[in-house]
Amino acid sequence: MSRAALLVLADGRFPAGGHAHSGGAEAAVKAGRITGAADLEEFCRGRLHTAGLVSASLAAAAALGVDPVELDGAADARTPSPALRIAARKLGRQLMRAGRATWPSAELDALAGRFPKGAHQPVVLGVVARAAGLGADDAAYCSLYECVSGPASAVVRLLSLDPFDATGVLAGLAPELDVVAQRAVEGARCAVEGGVGVLPAGGAPLLEIGAEAHAAWAVRLFAS
Amino acid sequence: MHLDQGHTHDGPVAVSADAHRADGRRRALRIGLGGPVGSGKTATVAALCRALRDEWSLAVVTNDIYTREDAEFLLREAVLPPERITAVETGACPHTAIRDDISANLEAVEDLEDEVGPLELILVESGGDNLTATFSKGLVDAQIFVIDVAGGDDIPRKGGPGVTTADLLVVNKTDLAPYVGSDLGRMAADAKAQRGELPVVFQSLRAEGGDGVEAVADWVRARLAAWAA
Numbered sequence: 475m476s477r478a479a480l481l482v483l484a485d486g487r488f489p490a491g492g493h494a495h496s497g498g499a500e501a502a503v504k505a506g507r508i509t510g511a512a513d514l515e516e517f518c519r520g521r522l523h524t525a526g527l528v529s530a531s532l533a534a535a536a537a538l539g540v541d542p543v544e545l546d547g548a549a550d551a552r553t554p555s556p557a558l559r560i561a562a563r564k565l566g567r568q569l570m571r572a573g574r575a576t577w578p579s580a581e582l583d584a585l586a587g588r589f590p591k592g593a594h595q596p597v598v599l600g601v602v603a604r605a606a607g608l609g610a611d612d613a614a615y616c617s618l619y620e621c622v623s624g625p626a627s628a629v630v631r632l633l634s635l636d637p638f639d640a641t642g643v644l645a646g647l648a649p650e651l652d653v654v655a656q657r658a659v660e661g662a663r664c665a666v667e668g669g670v671g672v673l674p675a676g677g678a679p680l681l682e683i684g685a686e687a688h689a690a691w692a693v694r695l696f697a698s
Numbered sequence: 699m700h701l702d703q704g705h706t707h708d709g710p711v712a713v714s715a716d717a718h719r720a721d722g723r724r725r726a727l728r729i730g731l732g733g734p735v736g737s738g739k740t741a742t743v744a745a746l747c748r749a750l751r752d753e754w755s756l757a758v759v760t761n762d763i764y765t766r767e768d769a770e771f772l773l774r775e776a777v778l779p780p781e782r783i784t785a786v787e788t789g790a791c792p793h794t795a796i797r798d799d800i801s802a803n804l805e806a807v808e809d810l811e812d813e814v815g816p817l818e819l820i821l822v823e824s825g826g827d828n829l830t831a832t833f834s835k836g837l838v839d840a841q842i843f844v845i846d847v848a849g850g851d852d853i854p855r856k857g858g859p860g861v862t863t864a865d866l867l868v869v870n871k872t873d874l875a876p877y878v879g880s881d882l883g884r885m886a887a888d889a890k891a892q893r894g895e896l897p898v899v900f901q902s903l904r905a906e907g908g909d910g911v912e913a914v915a916d917w918v919r920a921r922l923a924a925w926a927a
Contacts (some may be wrong), residue, residue: 487798489798489799489800490799491801491802492737492799493790493791493798494787494788494789494795494802495787495789496789509834564802564805568801568805569804571801571804571805572801630790631790659887692766692767693765694787695763695789696762696787696790697789
């Protein structure tokens with residue numbers, strides 16, 4: 475594997491559409507649940523252990539070669555909010571475009587043909603990681619880092635939060651991210667033998683409810 | 699350039715600037731309209747739609763910053779059937795969506811071609827932004843930068859990538875020049891100094907008896923003729 479390829483894929487400027495999404499932070503800010511760096515850290519921690527773990531294990535399983543069509547179904551089953559499913563497929567489609575242009579691969583072409591309007595983003599992420607020559611742990615790390623860095627950069631824009639504080643939150647969460655990444659990869663390895671049903675299935679009801687409310691707003695800065 | 703050689707043509711094309719669609723047909727010409735907030739981008743798009751819709755098959759993508767205002771204005775004005783107008787959400791960064799990460803806009807233009815095509819022209823309107831906001835060549839084939847006289851007659855002199863490099867610079871709201879103390883002659887001279895041979899159009903969509911959007915529409919027609927050739 476190439477460590478540099480991991481940096482390319484994990485770069486927040488990788489052109490795959492993430493900049494327009496807040497990972498639920500905009501809804502949480504409006505509801506008064508995020509007012510500063512301390513709340514942001516709690517929000518990101520909650521996301522890391524719930525939606526983050528689920529996404530990272532899907533990505534890791536796809537990187538291990540588990541059937542992406544089955545994984546896409548597993549992602550649907552683990553995403554109750556229709557708004558979040560739509561957002562995940564939009565982002566999956568955008569990542570597919572960037573991934574195919576960056577690391578052309580027959581597996582990516584096949585997945586794009588099967589889901590022309592987009593598969594769930596973590597599933598695409600795992601297949602893109604494979605195409606880039608990366609492993610399951612890399613896919614899990616990318617997924618988890620996005621899961622916390624997206625809300626952090628969104629909150630910098632939404633609350634004019636000091637960007638050094640937001641970056642400090644991400645650095646503070648790094649040891650926990652290591653632990654969750656390990657759990658995600660373990661779950662993915664179980665799914666190679668045991669099928670997608672054994673993947674982690676944690677949920678964050680407030681994220682799901684917030685996403686549904688957010689999708690109905692007339693005025694918002696972020697798409698989700 | 700045909701960069702997706704060697705790939706199947708079953709799925710969506712992976713590369714943006716390709717002049718042909720996955721099915722082998724030539725795609726629509728894409729023209730971007732950028733410029734500061736309130737300079738008249740949406741009004742210009744609406745006027746262009748009215749001027750061109752009977753001659754060409756066209757559609758519009760808007761990039762609102764935090765609402766669907768621009769798309770809704772176009773819908774309310776009924777400049778095109780609603781299925782020909784799509785809005786992209788840009789996460790507080792309109793320039794990112796037209797320059798650094800164009801994937802959402804590419805999907806919008808491709809979906810329009812799939813759903814209401816065949817199309818000959820797609821206008822991509824940026825959210826109002828700053829003087830450095832330009833469109834990626836991966837998204838549009840040509841770009842129009844719209845400024846207005848009320849934003850200050852020193853804008854052409856200040857330059858910046860939008861003013862300096864856009865394929866067409868439109869100086870809008872010329873009817874307001876006497877009221878805001880803007881010197882159109884100075885703006886024209888500054889624009890010439892910044893842009894050399896690149897064209898500049900002075901336009902008023904409001905002045906009675908004026909030509910409205912016709913000069914810009916003619917420029918678009920010439921682009922369309924060249925694209926189709």
